Structure formats: C-alpha cells, structure tokens
Amino acid sequence: MVGNPQMEDIAKLTADNFTKATGITVKFTILPENELRDKVTQDVATQGGQYDVATIGAYEAPIWAKNGWLHELSSYADADSAYDKADLLQPMVQSLSGEDGKLYAAPFYGESSFLMYNKELFAAKGLTMPERPTWQQVADFAAKLDDKQAGVAGICLRGLPGWGEVFAPLTTVVNTFGGTWFDKDWNPQVSAAPFAEATKFYVDLVRQHGEAGAPQAGFTECLNTFGQGKAAMWYDATSAAGTLEDASASKVAGKVGYVYAPVVKTKSSGWLWAWAWAMPKTTKQADAAWKFISWATGKEYEKLVGEKLGWSRLPAGKRASTYNIPEYKQSAGAFADITLKAIEEADPTNPGVQPRPAIGVQFVGIPEFADLGTKVSQEVSAAIAGKTTVDKALADGQKLAEDVAKKYRK
Structure with a gap:
C-alpha cells in the first residue's frame, strides 16, 4: 500500500483488531507512491501473485478491470449485508467500477483537491482568503506571504516527477486555464497555448514563492512542510486535512483554513481520486482478502x-454515513463539508472547457497515460529545478503525446 498517513494508521491497528477477531495475519508492504505504482503494476500485469490485496486508484481500477487483472468485488459486497455497499459515495463507486458496472476496488478513502492556508499568517498580513479563489489571487498572496528569512514559503506545490505527483495538481491547473492533454479527436494539446500558460504559471509560482527542494517535493513532503508551519498555503488533496488537524502530528492544527480549488476559466477545478483496495486475480486467499477489504473500508473501522x-484521522470521503458521525462532524468541522462538496463537484467526464476523449480530471483514463504523464513530468520537474525551459519540456511532451494519439485516432 501507498505510504500515506491513513495507511500507516491501518498498519498499526490491524494485528490487535482485525487479526485478533479473524485469525487472519496481514503482512504490509508500505511504499512511496511512485515506487508502489511500479511494483504493483509490474506484479499484477505479469500475474506475479506477490500481493493478495493492493492499493490502487481511480485511474487503474477501470483499466485493470478491462485487462482482466482484478477480482470483481460487487458479488462479495452485495452478499455482505453488514458492509452496506449503498452507503458508499457514488462518485467513488463510479470511478472504481469497470465497464460492466461492477466494483473492482473498494475505496479506503476518497478525495478531491482544495487550497489550504495558514490563517495566522494571513491575519498577520491583513489578508482575506475568498471561498473560491482564482489562481492569480493565490499567486498574489504567495508573493506577499513568502518570507525566506523566516523559512516560510508563500505556497507549497508538488514538483516531484510522476503522473500522480506533480501532474495531479498541475493537470487541474491546465484544465482551468483552458488546456487539455488531448482534444476530443485525439489531437495532442501539450504544447498548445493554454497548456503552456498553465505550466509556466505553476513553474514560476513554485520557483519564486514555493518550498525549498520543490523538484523533490511530493504529497508527503508538502504535508510535512505545511504541517510544520513552513508554508502559508498548500494546494493538494482534501485527505491531507485529517492529519493537519491532528495536534499530535501537526503544528498548525486549528490554524488552517480550507477553500475550493483555485480556478481561472472553469467554475471548479478539484480532482477526484480514491485510494482503494483491489484484489488481483492471482490471489489464492480471496475470501480472507475480502474479509480484510470489507473491514478496512467499513463503518466499524472508521x-x-x-x-x-482521533476522529479527524478517519479515512473519510467514501461513505455518506461518515458525515453523520457527531464526533467526526465536531472534529472535522473545518474541512468535512467542503471536502464532500468538492468530491460532488468534481466531474471526470467534463473537467475543462472542451470535450475530452477519455475520462479523468487529473489524468487521462487510458493505459498509456502513466508512461506519458511520468515522462513529461520529469521534464516539468527539471524546469522547476531550472535545468530546462517549460517550452522545451512541453515540445518534447507534444511528440510523446502524438505517439500515443496515433493509436487512438485509428
């Protein structure tokens, strides 16, 4: 599983709770996001059979289902009355289902993206954050709040290579600037003006007012930077909020404001993602695997x-009932409502200003995107490091996208 805080929590809780109740031992392998994707994809694609359960996301689930790599989970969930499949949020169910309408991964937690800001730093400068900021407003705030002498960045933005690292936030910026990876006829738009404008904006913002070491900063690094009070703003996953509001893990608990993902030309721009438990076809422990998955994604685990x-640390964003738990509502009051609304607003079929040939807000829902997005991300990360230009990065990306598009235009 991916090494995010929610996964580290379940690793701590499993032996004394799940194993004690069922007698089923669970051995966890926890990896950084890029490494996890490489290892799991390789194992599942080659039918290696190393894992009985693995965390995958909204990008992989429908593609891997189509390839016949995963057990469908609908029959298990439907037969398990205690599981209450109907309670799962529909955007999560849809994003993790195959073309046959069956569920192929069960959501552990769901997320959109939003802008987090340090209310104390804003107040000290007399600044007010709007509920729906524009990217230009965010850039202006970052310039005013950047305090290199105090070691506080104006904003934290991912710069780490990876289609799911730097390009998760950056593709949402591209969407709202009016860009897209491909138009509806599979013509690549990577070097087109809106994609270039968005990427230059993002690269300039993080170079001028972003965190130190931005080309190596992914979700985990920004979580630490912002959580230590070393950045005034952070645009990233809504799932980060639970850790930020936990005083034992964060120096900014109670000091963070949450607003919708910044926009330019679209009404909203938050992404849609779920980290979910999938069962590879190769598992020889299917019943035990489902017992673990149902426990890990169920109400009792929350x-x-x-x-x-602590209630703020619930792996939320997947069940409607979560948002009716009194203790959670109290503990997550600063971010629960906006998280749910952002998830409901995200539109994977129409996230920009033009029709798309494939679903996905922060990714393109085709098998080739993982390789394409990662290769282009390496160039963009190099631009953030000052080793190349955005124009060169995107010109190279356009050629790579053209190779992908040829297959689909046929």
Whole structure:
C-alpha cells in the first residue's frame, strides 16, 4: 500500500483488531507512491501473485478491470449485508467500477483537491482568503506571504516527477486555464497555448514563492512542510486535512483554513481520486482478502480509528454515513463539508472547457497515460529545478503525446 498517513494508521491497528477477531495475519508492504505504482503494476500485469490485496486508484481500477487483472468485488459486497455497499459515495463507486458496472476496488478513502492556508499568517498580513479563489489571487498572496528569512514559503506545490505527483495538481491547473492533454479527436494539446500558460504559471509560482527542494517535493513532503508551519498555503488533496488537524502530528492544527480549488476559466477545478483496495486475480486467499477489504473500508473501522487515534484521522470521503458521525462532524468541522462538496463537484467526464476523449480530471483514463504523464513530468520537474525551459519540456511532451494519439485516432 501507498505510504500515506491513513495507511500507516491501518498498519498499526490491524494485528490487535482485525487479526485478533479473524485469525487472519496481514503482512504490509508500505511504499512511496511512485515506487508502489511500479511494483504493483509490474506484479499484477505479469500475474506475479506477490500481493493478495493492493492499493490502487481511480485511474487503474477501470483499466485493470478491462485487462482482466482484478477480482470483481460487487458479488462479495452485495452478499455482505453488514458492509452496506449503498452507503458508499457514488462518485467513488463510479470511478472504481469497470465497464460492466461492477466494483473492482473498494475505496479506503476518497478525495478531491482544495487550497489550504495558514490563517495566522494571513491575519498577520491583513489578508482575506475568498471561498473560491482564482489562481492569480493565490499567486498574489504567495508573493506577499513568502518570507525566506523566516523559512516560510508563500505556497507549497508538488514538483516531484510522476503522473500522480506533480501532474495531479498541475493537470487541474491546465484544465482551468483552458488546456487539455488531448482534444476530443485525439489531437495532442501539450504544447498548445493554454497548456503552456498553465505550466509556466505553476513553474514560476513554485520557483519564486514555493518550498525549498520543490523538484523533490511530493504529497508527503508538502504535508510535512505545511504541517510544520513552513508554508502559508498548500494546494493538494482534501485527505491531507485529517492529519493537519491532528495536534499530535501537526503544528498548525486549528490554524488552517480550507477553500475550493483555485480556478481561472472553469467554475471548479478539484480532482477526484480514491485510494482503494483491489484484489488481483492471482490471489489464492480471496475470501480472507475480502474479509480484510470489507473491514478496512467499513463503518466499524472508521469508528475504531476515531476512538483509538482521533476522529479527524478517519479515512473519510467514501461513505455518506461518515458525515453523520457527531464526533467526526465536531472534529472535522473545518474541512468535512467542503471536502464532500468538492468530491460532488468534481466531474471526470467534463473537467475543462472542451470535450475530452477519455475520462479523468487529473489524468487521462487510458493505459498509456502513466508512461506519458511520468515522462513529461520529469521534464516539468527539471524546469522547476531550472535545468530546462517549460517550452522545451512541453515540445518534447507534444511528440510523446502524438505517439500515443496515433493509436487512438485509428
């Protein structure tokens, strides 16, 4: 599984709760996001059979289902009345289902993206954050709040290579600037003006007012930077909020404001993602694997996290019932409503200003995108490091996208 805080929590809780109740031992391998994707994709694609359960996301689930790599989970969920499949949020169910309408991964937590800001730093400068900021407003705030002497960045933005690292936030910026990876007829738009304008804006912003070491900063690094009070703003996953509001893990608990993802030409721009548990076809422990998945994505597990670790740390964003838990509403009051609304507003079929040939807000829902997005991200990360220009990065990206597009135009 990916090494995010929610996964580290379940690794701590499993032996004393799930294993004690079922007798099923769970061995966890926790990896950084890019490494996880490489290892799991390789294992599942080659039918290696190393994993009984793996965390995958909204990008992989429908593609891997089509390839016949995963067990469908609908029959398990439907037969398990205690599981309450109907309680799962529809955007999450849809994003993790195959063309046959069956569920191929069960959401552990769901997320959109939003802008987080340090209310104390804003107040000290007499600045007011609007509920729906524009990217230009964000850039202006970053310039005013950047304090290199105090070691506080104006904003934290991912710069780490990877289609799911730097290009998760950056593709949402491209969308709202009016760009897209491909138009509806599969013509690549990577070097087109809106894509270039958005990328230059992002690269300039992080170079001028972003965190130190931005080309190596992904979700985890920005979570640490912002959580230590070393950045005035951070645009990233809504799932980060639970850790930020946990005083034992964050120096900014109670000091963070949350607003919608910044926009330019679109009404909203938040992404849609779920980290979810999938069962590879190769597992020889399917029944035990489902018992673990149903426990890990069920209501009782959420209650366990709340009671043992703190209610703000629930792996939320996947069940409607979560948002009716009184303790969670109280603990997550600063971010729960906006998270749910952002998830509901995200539109994977129409996230920009023009029709798209494939679904996805922060990715293009085709198998080739993982390689394409990662290769272009390496060039963009090099631009953030000052080793190349955005124009060169995107010109190279356009050629790579053209190679992908040829297949689809046929």
